[in-house]
Amino acid sequence: MISIKVNGQNKQVEDDPQTPLLWVLRDSLDLTGTKYGCGIAQCGACTVLLDGTAVRSCSLPVGSLSGKEITTIEGLAKDDTLTDVQQAWVEEDVPQCGYCQSGQIMNATSLLTRNSNPSDEEIESAMSGNICRCGTYSRIKKAIKRAIKS
Amino acid sequence: MNRRNFIRLSTTATGGLAIAMTVPAVAKGVLDKESFVANVLTEIHADGSITFMLTKHEMGQGTGTGVPMIFCDELGANWDTFKVVQALHDEKYKRFQGTTGGSSGLSSMWHPLRQMAASTREILIRSAARHWGVSRDGLYTENGFVKNPSTNAKVNFGDLVSIAPKVEIPDTDEIKLKDLKEFKLIGHGVQNRITPKIVRGEKHFALDLKRPGMVYASIERCPVYRGKVKTYDETACRQVKGVIDVIRVPEIYEDDDFIVRDGVAIIAQNTWAAMQGRKALKVEWEPGLNGSANNASLTKKMRALASVSGEKSNDYYGNFGDVEKAISEADEVLTATYENPYHAHACMEPMNGIAEFKDGHLEVWSTMQNPNWASEQITKYVNVPVENQTIHILPAGGSFGRKFYPEHVTEVAFLASKLNAPVKLTWTREDDIRCDYNSAFQHDNHSVALKDGQVTAWHTNVVSTKSWSPEPWFPYVVPNKLGEQHIIDSPLTPGAWRSVGAHRAAFASEGMMDEIAHKLGKDPLAFRLEMLGREIELGEDAQKHYNQPYSVDAIKKTRQVLELAAKKADWGKRMSRNSGQGLAVYRFSRSFCAQVVEVNVRRGKLRVDKVTAVLYCGTAVNPHLVKGQIEGAIIWALTSVLYGGMDFKDGRVQQSNFHDYKMLRMNETPEIEVHIVPNTDPAVGVGEPGVPPFTPALMNAIFAATGKRIRKTPLDMAELA
Numbered sequence: 069m070i071s072i073k074v075n076g077q078n079k080q081v082e083d084d085p086q087t088p089l090l091w092v093l094r095d096s097l098d099l100t101g102t103k104y105g106c107g108i109a110q111c112g113a114c115t116v117l118l119d120g121t122a123v124r125s126c127s128l129p130v131g132s133l134s135g136k137e138i139t140t141i142e143g144l145a146k147d148d149t150l151t152d153v154q155q156a157w158v159e160e161d162v163p164q165c166g167y168c169q170s171g172q173i174m175n176a177t178s179l180l181t182r183n184s185n186p187s188d189e190e191i192e193s194a195m196s197g198n199i200c201r202c203g204t205y206s207r208i209k210k211a212i213k214r215a216i217k218s
Numbered sequence: 219m220n221r222r223n224f225i226r227l228s229t230t231a232t233g234g235l236a237i238a239m240t241v242p243a244v245a246k247g248v249l250d251k252e253s254f255v256a257n258v259l260t261e262i263h264a265d266g267s268i269t270f271m272l273t274k275h276e277m278g279q280g281t282g283t284g285v286p287m288i289f290c291d292e293l294g295a296n297w298d299t300f301k302v303v304q305a306l307h308d309e310k311y312k313r314f315q316g317t318t319g320g321s322s323g324l325s326s327m328w329h330p331l332r333q334m335a336a337s338t339r340e341i342l343i344r345s346a347a348r349h350w351g352v353s354r355d356g357l358y359t360e361n362g363f364v365k366n367p368s369t370n371a372k373v374n375f376g377d378l379v380s381i382a383p384k385v386e387i388p389d390t391d392e393i394k395l396k397d398l399k400e401f402k403l404i405g406h407g408v409q410n411r412i413t414p415k416i417v418r419g420e421k422h423f424a425l426d427l428k429r430p431g432m433v434y435a436s437i438e439r440c441p442v443y444r445g446k447v448k449t450y451d452e453t454a455c456r457q458v459k460g461v462i463d464v465i466r467v468p469e470i471y472e473d474d475d476f477i478v479r480d481g482v483a484i485i486a487q488n489t490w491a492a493m494q495g496r497k498a499l500k501v502e503w504e505p506g507l508n509g510s511a512n513n514a515s516l517t518k519k520m521r522a523l524a525s526v527s528g529e530k531s532n533d534y535y536g537n538f539g540d541v542e543k544a545i546s547e548a549d550e551v552l553t554a555t556y557e558n559p560y561h562a563h564a565c566m567e568p569m570n571g572i573a574e575f576k577d578g579h580l581e582v583w584s585t586m587q588n589p590n591w592a593s594e595q596i597t598k599y600v601n602v603p604v605e606n607q608t609i610h611i612l613p614a615g616g617s618f619g620r621k622f623y624p625e626h627v628t629e630v631a632f633l634a635s636k637l638n639a640p641v642k643l644t645w646t647r648e649d650d651i652r653c654d655y656n657s658a659f660q661h662d663n664h665s666v667a668l669k670d671g672q673v674t675a676w677h678t679n680v681v682s683t684k685s686w687s688p689e690p691w692f693p694y695v696v697p698n699k700l701g702e703q704h705i706i707d708s709p710l711t712p713g714a715w716r717s718v719g720a721h722r723a724a725f726a727s728e729g730m731m732d733e734i735a736h737k738l739g740k741d742p743l744a745f746r747l748e749m750l751g752r753e754i755e756l757g758e759d760a761q762k763h764y765n766q767p768y769s770v771d772a773i774k775k776t777r778q779v780l781e782l783a784a785k786k787a788d789w790g791k792r793m794s795r796n797s798g799q800g801l802a803v804y805r806f807s808r809s810f811c812a813q814v815v816e817v818n819v820r821r822g823k824l825r826v827d828k829v830t831a832v833l834y835c836g837t838a839v840n841p842h843l844v845k846g847q848i849e850g851a852i853i854w855a856l857t858s859v860l861y862g863g864m865d866f867k868d869g870r871v872q873q874s875n876f877h878d879y880k881m882l883r884m885n886e887t888p889e890i891e892v893h894i895v896p897n898t899d900p901a902v903g904v905g906e907p908g909v910p911p912f913t914p915a916l917m918n919a920i921f922a923a924t925g926k927r928i929r930k931t932p933l934d935m936a937e938l939a
Contacts, residue, residue, distance in 0.1 A: 083488070084459055091490040095434065100426035101419020103615075104489075105566050106647045110876035113566060141419030154417045161409050164846055165278025166416035167566040167615025173417060192885040199876060201566045201616045202278045203853030204846065205884040 072133050074099065075143030085131025090114045092130045093140060101141035101170045105199070112198030115171035115178075116140050122178035141170035144177065153177045156215035164202035172198050176212050185216055254379040256338040258310055260289065266362050266376030267299040273311045274327065275318035275587050276304075276412065277614035277621065278850075279905035280843035283411045285327050287839055288901070291403040292335035292396055293342075294359025295375065302411060307589035307609035317588040319622050320718065321807035321903025324839060328901045336393045344385040345378040361402075398837060398898045407840045412613065424583045424612035425570045429640035432572070435633050436492035436644060437467055439481035439653050442505040442869035443711050444471065446480045454498040455484060460491025464499070465636050467629060470599050474684050474712050476591075478599070478625045479653055483633055489644050508869040511709030516683075517557070520661040523681045523704045524555055534678045534701020535692040538759035541667075541700040544675035548667035552737060555663045556726035557930040559863035560656035560683075560710050562871075562879060567615020569626035569645040573634035579606045580634060584627045585614040592624035600631045618854070619714035623655045651879050652871045655713025656864060658685030662726030667698075671738055673749065674698060678727075682719075683708035689720035689910075691805045692727060693772045694749035695764055697756050709869055716854055717909035720806045728802035728914035729929065732921065742801050742918065743784050750777055772810075776803055778895055779812035779832045786893050787814035787830035796820045797827070798922025802915035809907035810834040811848070815915040819923045822939035826856060826888040826916065831908060833892065836899040844904045845892040851908025852890055857882040859913055863932040 070081050074097060081096050088107075093099045093116070102125055105113030109124040116125045117139035144151045150158065153176050163169045172195070179186060179194040186194065191212050200208065253263045259271045270289055276282030286302045289295075305311050314327065339359050346364035347354040350371060357364055363372040398405065415422050440446060452464040462485045469480035484495035530537060545551055571584030580602040586592045589611055596602050596609075614621050630643040645653075660682040667675035675698035680688060684705055692699075715721070735745035750773050756764065763769060780803050783789070793799060796818055803812040816828040831848050838844045861880035865872040873879035917928045920938070928937060 083490075087488075087490045091488055095488040095490070098428055099419075100421055100428075103566070104425070104568070104644070106876045107493075108647075108875055108877065111566070111881075145418060150417065157417045158409070158413055161413055161842055163278075163410060163413050163416045164280070164843075164850060165566065165614060165616045166412050166422060167278075169416050170419045196883045196885040199566065199881045199883060201564060201618075201854075201881060202846075203850035203882070203887075205853065205887040206849060206890060207846065209884065 070130055070134060072130065072138060073136065074138045075140060081130065083130055086129050089116070089125040089128045089130050089133060089138070093125060099140050099142055103167055103170060105168065105171070111168070112175060113168050113171040115174040115198065117174060117178055120178065120181055122175045141174060144173070151177065152215045152218045153180065153211070156211040156218065159214060160207050160211040162204050162207040162211050164204055168198060168200045172200065172208055176208070176215065180212070180215060254382040256341070257334050259314070259334070260338060262375050262379055262382070264376045264379050266296070266374045267301060268295050268375070269301045269303055271305040271311065272302050273305045273314035274323045275611060275614065277318070277585070277587070277617035279323070279847060280410060280840060281318065281323040282613065283408065283843065284324050284839045285331065287403045287408060288328060288331045289335045291401045292332045293339050294361065296362030297403060297408055299362065304611055307593055307611060315589060317622065319587050319619065319714070321809065321906045323903065325808060325900065325902040332395050333390070333393060336395050337388055340388040340393055341382050341385055342375055342378055345381040346373050348381055348385060349373060349378065404839050405837060405841070407842045410843060422613060423567055423615050424572060424585055425567065425644065427572055427583050429572060429574055432640040432642055433462055433485050433487065433637065434489045434492045434644070435483050435485050435630070435641050436489070436496050436646065437481045437483045437629060437649070438496050438499055438501055439479035439649065440503050441652055441871070442503065443508050443709060445503050445505040445509065445869065447482060448502040448504040450482050450502070451500040452482070454500070455495045458491065458495045458498050460487040461495040462486055463637070465633060467632065470628065474708065476595065476623065476625065477711060478628050485633070485637065485641065493646065505869055508709040511869045512867045513559070513865060516659055516709065519706065520659070520681045524661060524663045524679065526704070528679050528681070528702035528704040531701050531703045533688060533703070534680070534690050536763040537700050538763055539675065539698030539757050541675045541677050541698045544698040545665065545667045545677065548669050548674060550668045551665055552668065552733060553663070553665045554730060554733060554929055555661050556729055558658070558660045558722040558725065559931060560659050561715055561858050561862045562651050562654040562656060562864060563618045563620035563715060564651065564879060564881065565614065565616035565618060565620055568647060568650045569621070570643055571626050571630040572640060572642045573630040574640035575634040575637070579608070580631055581608040581610070582627060582631055583610040583612055584630065585612050585617070585621050586624050586627055587617055587622040588624060592627040595624055595628045596631045599628055600635050602631070602635070618716040619718065620655065622714055647876065648874045651873050651875060653711070655711045657715030658708070658712055658719060658722065659683045660685070660688070660722045662723065664726060664730045666730060666734055668734070668737070672754070673734060678702065680704070681706070684712045686714045686718050688723050689718045689806065690723035690727065691720065693769070693776045693805070694731070694746070695752050695754065697754060697760055699760070710864065710866060710871065716851065717806055717906040720804060720906070720910040721855065721913060724802065724804040724910035725913045725917070725931065728804065728911065729917055732800070732914070732918040733927065736921070741790065743780065743789055746780055746803065747777060772805060775810045775834050776805070779803060779810045779834050782893060782895060783812035783814050783830055783832040786832060786891065789814060796923055798919045798924070800915045800917065800919025800922055802911040802918060804907070804910035806907040806910055808836070808902040809904060811907045811911050813852070813911040813915040815912070815919040817916065817919040817923055819920060819938050822935060824920070824933070824935065824938055828889045828891070829912070830891045831893070832895060833904070833907065834895040834897065835904045835907070836897065836902040838894045839901050841894060844894060847904045848892045848908035849890045851906065852912050853882050853887060855909045855912035856888070856916070859916060859931050859933050861932060
């Protein structure tokens with residue numbers, strides 16, 4: 069049994085300690101906002117926050133996470149109030165298929181936590197780890213800039 | 219909801235339950251205490267809200283927003299209380315539930331939905347007239363109410379649900395469609411319906427669902443198309459923690475459009491355990507007829523056919539005149555071959571599905587562009603008759619043609635039929651890249667005869683692996699024309715890719731147009747406009763071809779998008795050293811798209827600075843989403859030029875994941891500007907038309923910047939050095 073803290077709640081899971089956090093979230097805890105895209109930390113669809121910093125949950129064994137704070141897309145909005153980043157995504161109406169967007173939002177959230185006013189280059193560099201096959205990049209960038217202003 | 223008080227069938231000649239789906243009128247009026255069933259797709263509730271059944275497949279192209287907008291706006295309903303529900307696969311939706319693909323969703327729904335909505339609107343107006351005891355003349359609908367301008371009275375649709383079934387159903391000729399300028403949503407835009415769910419990470423895709431007692435599957439498939447399992451050993455696999463079962467999945471080969479690959483499924487307690495189980499499985503493959511295929515041998519085979527006359531094909535936009543004679547009398551003949559590799563779809567959401575088989579009934583949750591086909595395959599290969607199937611169609615996390623092929627549905631249905639538990643099947647990214655239905659490997663050979671500074675003949679000879687229609691299109695006026703093709707067996711699974719085959723045909727013909735323009739010393743834009751409008755002597759067949767309404771319309775719209783793109787991009791402006799502009803235009807699914815690409819090539823490094831796109835798509839239903847589709851299509855095409863192309867050896871795709879099958883990322887994305895040609899024509903598709911013109915426009919820009927003509931994708935950067 070492994071104890072982890074997800075979105076402020078303590079959870080006990082029976083998964084093998086080697087199981088990547090992604091599959092624990094999705095299959096064991098039914099938190100399916102975090103997506104599988106590649107399994108090798110190349111696409112960013114599985115991005116979650118670990119103590120506030122963006123990490124790739126597909127490549128993070130759950131056994132290494134006790135005592136850490138994990139935040140998933142489901143844990144961003146408080147009492148149904150969206151975060152600035154989520155709200156900016158709504159206002160720019162970013163998604164096309166939507167599959168990669170929770171990872172994009174988590175990564176953008178992490179970026180703005182450590183740098184409240186990133187330049188265009190800093191945004192591009194920070195977000196270049198997240199693939200969007202629909203090609204919503206310009207709207208993601210606009211949404212991040214909108215979130216900076218708010 | 220079975221509290222129906224009575225059913226009243228239409229008194230019109232087209233009346234009857236089944237016809238309700240095929241007539242625009244409200245053929246079935248069902249009074250319910252809470253709702254009025256206006257037609258097979260629409261139910262109006264007593265609280266004024268409306269439930270609308272979505273029969274098209276949302277996969278990121280925005281159809282799940284655009285299609286309901288058409289109905290809502292024509293009806294004059296309130297978008298905020300207009301609930302859209304994805305329809306199950308069902309015979310009753312037959313008319314509306316065909317394939318979602320080929321950018322045909324909006325164009326196929328535009329007219330029928332407007333007629334159905336207008337009919338419903340007339341019923342509500344007649345209901346309000348009866349409610350108030352006034353004439354229906356002058357009454358109109360707005361934002362969920364019927365309004366009477368002479369009394370300022372208004373009544374909510376919901377308050378009319380008990381009257382509506384009693385009023386006379388309007389005949390088709392009594393239904394008047396709205397004028398475009400009356401629309402409140404269409405042309406103005408609404409938020410993508412999926413956005414609020416997506417930003418919260420709510421359940422949306424089939425992969426997000428869970429059934430009680432569900433087990434998880436991963437399938438080891440033969441890496442060679444049509445190859446088979448020779449032997450396998452599951453001993454070690456069964457010892458992996460969490461593995462429950464190992465099930466042989468035998469190949470189903472119907473034709474090149476439908477194949478379930480030979481393989482072995484691992485069933486486990488969770489996805490990760492199933493994947494680990496696969497690693498412990500030992501399989502020896504019998505690669506079969508494609509076991510020695512590779513890029514070089516296929517390329518060689520194609521090149522050998524370049525100068526061999528293929529089968530005459532009408533697919534290449536008209537065969538007329540005497541091409542041979544014109545070529546023999548030419549001052550010069552320009553000949554070029556444009557080469558396209560196989561590409562993968564690489565949707566972010568891998569193929570997946572859930573199935574549950576209980577008491578002879580099969581329930582499936584999955585993503586599919588073609589539910590009828592999925593259902594047929596289940597009937598045929600899992601032996602579950604259609605009346606024992608419930609198929610839930612979930613939105614796709616990208617599809618681009620991939621989820622047209624329903625083998626993932628057949629796979630998971632097959633596994634469910636062998637298990638006593640619901641099962642979720644997840645393809646890995648490696649499965650997705652290696653077992654795709656790839657776009658065709660294709661060489662387009664063009665020979666163009668020039669005499670006295672004019673194009674006198676155009677000969678196309680396409681060599682392609684089996685594929686869907688190559689979607690060639692050619693609006694330009696030439697007196698002699700011949701199209702031929704060689705279709706050869708494909709060593710990789712052939713399939714439809716975003717823009718089906720148009721990206722390949724466009725790359726070649728629009729590249730060739732640029733080559734001819736330069737050869738004749740003409741500006742590529744001026745040359746295209748000249749070729750669209752030239753008054754030359756044409757034989758009878760050619761005249762017939764160019765005078766048909768289709769050709770006349772194509773020429774008009776092609777000119778429109780070209781001229782606007784040139785204006786918006788400031789075509790012909792002074793470019794800095796090492797920079798250049800390139801132009802191309804193409805038609806797909808009745809939409810026309812012209813693009814101007816600006817590049818800089820310095821020391822062998824390519825930088826795409828800007829893309830200006832102009833789209834004619836009839837009425838742009840939801841402009842923000844339309845523009846997003848074009849931006850996405852450009853990024854899609856640029857990705858294929860820079861990183862596309864499957865490498866295959868011994869019949870096996872060599873790439874496996876995003877580290878070696880790369881996707882364009884934010885830091886590589888050029889500035890993209892999209893303009894829509896304002897017009898009042900019916901809406902046509904927007905998901906794919908942005909793809910075909912990009913690659914030729916890019917290559918033409920590279921030529922303008924460097925004088926180097928690139929006729930092969932993916933782009934070999936060494937050629938720019």
